[in-house]
Amino acid sequence: MKxxxxxxxxxxSGAALNASGAAVNDPAQKGRGASSxxxxxxxxxxxxxxxxxxxxxxxxxxxxxxxxxxxxxxxDDLSFSLDGPGIYLLEGPSGSGKTTVLRVLAGxxxxxxxxxxxxxxxxxxxxxxxxxxxxxxxxxxxxxxxxKKRGVTRREAEAVCAGILGRLGLGAELSKKAxxxxxxMKQRVAAARALAAEPDVLLADEPFSALDEDNRRxxxxxxxxxxxxxxxxxxxxxxxxxxxxxxxxxxxRLDMPG
Amino acid sequence: MKxxxxxxxxxxxxxxxxxxxxxxxxxxxxVSNQVVLPDPAAVAKAFLRLxxxxxxxxxxxxxxxxxxxxxxxxxxxxxxxxxxSGLSERFYAFMRPTMTLIxxxxxxxxxxxxxxxxxxxGTPAFTAFLIVxxxxxxTVSSGMRSADRKLLEAAEVFRLxxxxxxxxxxxxxxxxxxxxxxxxxxxxxxxxxxxxxxxAGGMKTLGGxxxxxxxxxxxxxxxxxxxxxxxxxxxIELCAGAVLRKILKRGKLPSGRPSANPGExxxx
Numbered sequence: 001m002k003x004x005x006x007x008x009x010x011x012x013s014g015a016a017l018n019a020s021g022a023a024v025n026d027p028a029q030k031g032r033g034a035s036s037x038x039x040x041x042x043x044x045x046x047x048x049x050x051x052x053x054x055x056x057x058x059x060x061x062x063x064x065x066x067x068x069x070x071x072x073x074x075x076d077d078l079s080f081s082l083d084g085p086g087i088y089l090l091e092g093p094s095g096s097g098k099t100t101v102l103r104v105l106a107g108x109x110x111x112x113x114x115x116x117x118x119x120x121x122x123x124x125x126x127x128x129x130x131x132x133x134x135x136x137x138x139x140x141x142x143x144x145x146x147x148k149k150r151g152v153t154r155r156e157a158e159a160v161c162a163g164i165l166g167r168l169g170l171g172a173e174l175s176k177k178a179x180x181x182x183x184x185m186k187q188r189v190a191a192a193r194a195l196a197a198e199p200d201v202l203l204a205d206e207p208f209s210a211l212d213e214d215n216r217r218x219x220x221x222x223x224x225x226x227x228x229x230x231x232x233x234x235x236x237x238x239x240x241x242x243x244x245x246x247x248x249x250x251x252x253r254l255d256m257p258g
Numbered sequence: 259m260k261x262x263x264x265x266x267x268x269x270x271x272x273x274x275x276x277x278x279x280x281x282x283x284x285x286x287x288x289v290s291n292q293v294v295l296p297d298p299a300a301v302a303k304a305f306l307r308l309x310x311x312x313x314x315x316x317x318x319x320x321x322x323x324x325x326x327x328x329x330x331x332x333x334x335x336x337x338x339x340x341x342x343s344g345l346s347e348r349f350y351a352f353m354r355p356t357m358t359l360i361x362x363x364x365x366x367x368x369x370x371x372x373x374x375x376x377x378x379x380g381t382p383a384f385t386a387f388l389i390v391x392x393x394x395x396x397t398v399s400s401g402m403r404s405a406d407r408k409l410l411e412a413a414e415v416f417r418l419x420x421x422x423x424x425x426x427x428x429x430x431x432x433x434x435x436x437x438x439x440x441x442x443x444x445x446x447x448x449x450x451x452x453x454x455x456x457x458a459g460g461m462k463t464l465g466g467x468x469x470x471x472x473x474x475x476x477x478x479x480x481x482x483x484x485x486x487x488x489x490x491x492x493x494i495e496l497c498a499g500a501v502l503r504k505i506l507k508r509g510k511l512p513s514g515r516p517s518a519n520p521g522e523x524x525x526x
Binding site: 106107108122123124126128130132134135143144146193197 | 408409411412413414415416417418422426430
């Protein structure tokens with residue numbers, strides 16, 4: 001299934017969908033995706049008014065987004081929509097603009113043409129960890145959490161963060177300074193931080209690049225878990241094979257511009 | 259070059275000092291005119307005589323208080339304006355002409371202008387203020403501007419408050435350069451402040467006394483007052499240096515220096 005306004009100019013093939021067929025621009029389809037989600041999130045919520053539910057459904061889309069840096073086109077008229085929770089893969093060779101797509105979605109790139117829409121709290125696993133080197137592993141993850149806003153004590157929030165770090169095999173390194181961690185550890189801390197933020201839309205830029213096989217699997221499991229309530233968009237070279245074909249809700253393929 | 263032992267360093271430092279005094283003494287003997295160049299003994303005598311009076315210490319206190327006020331005001335203004343310039347490119351560009359103007363105006367010119375504008379009493383403080391302000395502004399704003407963009411983006415994504423961004427990203431970047439520059443500027447402020455006192459004249463300050471000694475041709479006293487300024491200058495710089503070292507050693511702020519790229523798969 002293809003979508004978008006002008007197929008001729010498009011270099012991205014849009015979202016190649018799996019059987020669930022949720023990633024579409026069609027408003028009717030969007031409504032359906034939303035309702036199916038509300039059933040999942042709220043088993044007895046048959047009486048729920050669909051419109052209120054719609055507001056809570058994570059959603060992210062591009063409509064004809066074009067990005068140019070210094071006159072060079074990095075993304076050319078790209079359209080897709082990520083409709084409801086699930087794992088989405090953003091594939092393409094390096095230089096095809098994967099990082100830029102994530103940056104525009106995250107609101108870090110404002111110089112683009114077209115329309116970008118994101119519903120929900122966004123969190124990012126950057127390609128480089130971007131940690132506070134002088135802070136401990138736990139402190140780094142805690143930066144993404146505002147206990148007051150969540151109505152929990154700091155101690156409770158720390159326990160949650162420590163739990164996520166534990167899942168990623170960092171339970172014994174909570175008080176280690178981030179600057180003293182290895183590259184692979186840093187990347188897992190960055191992942192834990194992004195997960196601790198409790199996002200609706202999680203953007204992950206090559207999150208497995210510095211990890212060994214075991215850690216890749218653990219992190220993929222965690223991402224799969226969170227994807228039941230969250231859009232997880234993973235930029236990858238492709239062919240990581242960590243998620244079964246049935247687990248991937250849609251793929252967006254980017255080709256080299258020009 | 260081979261590093262000298264501390265003993266030898268002191269020895270050679272002392273020899274250098276003796277050389278200056280000997281040269282001074284020799285020239286003063288050759289000139290043999292106490293008004294043109296008094297000999298070290300006469301100056302030492304004048305200094306000891308001055309140091310025995312209460313006026314001497316009052317002059318030192320007055321000078322230090324005035325110049326310190328200007329120095330502190332320059333720091334506060336420099337921190338505020340530099341901080342804003344570090345956050346906003348527009349404000350930085352807007353402030354640049356003012357700061358360049360202040361920095362490039364010869365000290366003697368603006369002392370005279372300040373004398374006309376604010377009168378004798380406030381001139382040394384205002385001069386110190388103008389010396390310190392652009393230095394602090396420059397280091398604070400450029401320190402903040404060099405804050406890590408990638409870390410700032412991460413802070414944006416994870417919705418860190420402005421206060422936390424300042425504390426964890428901007429301040430650690432700007433703090434060490436600020437402290438260094440500000441302490442160095444203390445020496446400049448001191449010398450410029452005394453120069454302002456000299457040009458203002460007629461005040462019971464160090465510079466004021468230099469001025470009066472010149473008027474009455476009390477040259478040994480003029481040397482003695484100048485010597486006092488040099489001595490205090492050394493003391494200020496030594497103290498500033500010690501404070502700086504202490505701060506940089508102990509007060510390493512938690513900073514968000516970015517992680518290096520993870521690169522290859524880590525062996526764990």
